[in-house]
Amino acid sequence: MNIEQDEEEELLLALLLQEEQEPERRRRMWVRQPVLRRQEMGEFRALMAQERENGSAFHNAYRMSPEAFDELTVQLEPALRRQDTNFRLAITPAEKLALTIRYLASGMSQKDVARFFRLGRATVSKAIPEVCQAIWNIIGPIELPPLTEESWLEDAAEFERRWNFPHCLGAIDGKHIAIQKPGLSGSAFYNYKGGCSVLLMAVADADYRFKYVHVGAFGREHDSTVFNRCGFGQRLARSELNLPVAPEGDLPNCFVGDEAFPLRETIMRPYPGRALDEGDDAQQTRRKVYNYRLSRARRVVENAFGILVTKWRIFRQPIIAKTSTVDDIVRASCVLHNFLRRRDGVSNDRRYIEVNDVDHDDRDGNVVPGPWRAHGEAMGLRDAGRLAANTYTRAAASARDKLAEYFVSEQGRLPWQEAVVRRGARE
Structure with missing residues (x-):
C-alpha cells in the first residue's frame, strides 16, 4: 500500500511541475477588436455626428431630420434602455434606433449594419425586432389611432x-x-x-x-x-x-x-x-x-x-x-x-x-x-x-x-x- 501511495504522489508532483513549465494559454477574447473600437469608429459615434451638421446628408441616410430622430428617441428611450454592467456599457436607445432606421432605409443586410456600427451581428439581429416592436407599441397608437x-x-x-x-x-x-x-x-x-x-x-x-x-x-x-x-x-x-x-x-x-x-x-x-x-x-x-x-x-x-x-x-x-x-x-x-x-x-x-x-x-x-x-x-x-x-x-x-x-x-x-x-x- 505504501509503495502505491508513493507512486501516486510522485505522479501528482510530476504533473504539477509540468503545468508550471507550460506557457500560460491566451484567453480567447469575448469581444472582437472592431467592436471594441465602436465608440470612436462606429457609424453612430463618428459618421452620424458629422451628418447632424448637414441636414441633407442626415435625411438621405435616415429619411428624417435630426430633430425628428431625437423626437423618436425621447419617446422610445424607456422601452429600449438597458442597464450597464461592470464589463461593458449597454447600447444606448439612440444607437439602437439609428441602426434599425439605417437598416430599414438603406436595405443593407444585418451583417453590413453590424460592420458599419461596429457591433456584433447577433446584437444587431436582436436590436432590430426590439426597436420595431417598440415603434409599433409606443408610436403606433399615436400614428394609427383608434378608429372612431x-x-x-x-x-x-x-x-x-x-x-x-x-x-x-x-x-x-x-x-x-x-x-x-x-x-x-x-x-x-x-x-x-x-x-x-x-x-x-x-x-x-x-x-x-x-x-x-x-x-x-x-x-x-x-x-x-x-x-x-x-x-x-x-x-x-x-x-x-x-x-x-x-x-x-x-x-x-x-x-x-x-x-x-x-x-x-x-x-x-x-x-x-x-x-x-x-x-x-x-x-x-x-x-x-x-x-x-x-x-x-x-x-x-x-x-x-x-x-x-x-x-x-x-x-x-x-x-x-x-x-x-x-x-x-x-x-x-x-x-x-x-x-x-x-x-x-x-x-x-x-x-x-x-x-x-x-x-x-x-x-x-x-x-x-x-x-x-x-x-x-x-x-x-x-x-x-x-x-x-x-x-x-x-x-x-x-x-x-x-x-x-x-x-x-x-x-x-x-x-x-x-x-x-x-x-x-x-x-
Missing part, C-alpha cells in the same frame, strides 16, 4: 375635398411582401407570382397615410379566403370599425378598392371591362366616369405603398429575417411612414413626400405618374391578386349605380371627366 366615427367622417370630408369622391372612408389595397423562404415552411408562403411572401393589407386616408394595417397572412392565400380572414375584413363583417351610417337615401359610406376586392355596400370596386360596352352610350359613359373617379380616389393607397418602398429600401428585395421579425419590420415601417408624413408642412424639415413623388393630375386632368411606378414590380412589394370572390348582392350593385349616377349629375360631375374618358385615359 368622427375620424372616419373627417377622412370622408378630406377625400371629397381632395379627390372628389364623396363619402369615401379610405382606399384599401393588399401587397405581397417578398421574403426569403422560411425553413420547414413547405408551400405556406409560396405565392402565385412564384416567390415567398407575407401579405400586407392596408387602408390609406386622403393624405397618403395608413389608417389601418394588417400583416402576416401566408403568401399562398390569394384566393377568396384572404380578405375574409384578414383583420380588416373580419372587423368590417362584424361591424367593429365604428363606421358612420349614411342617412337613408344618401350616398353610401364606403371604401374604394380595385378588382381584387369584392363589391359590397361598404366596398366599391370598378365596373368590369365587359360592362363598359353594355347598354346605351349614356350608360357606358356613366360607368366609365365612375371607374375614372374611383381610380382617382384609390390611387392614394397605391402611392402610399409606392412611397413606402421608395423611402424604406428594405422592401426593394426579399427580406431576410424570421417571419415574426418580418411582421415587426412591416408594422414599424408603416408607423414611421405616418410619423414622417404628419410632419410634412408642419416644420421646416425637408419634406418626406414631395409633390412630384406621387401621382398627380395635370391641368387637363391627365395623370402624371409618380417616379416610383417606373420600378414596377421589380421591388419587393407586389399586387396581391384576387382577394375575394366576385359575388355581390343587389344592394351592393345598387349602391355602385347610385354613385355612378351622381358622378354625371350637375352636382357631382367634374369639368374634365368626360374629356378624360373620351381620350381613353387609363389610371
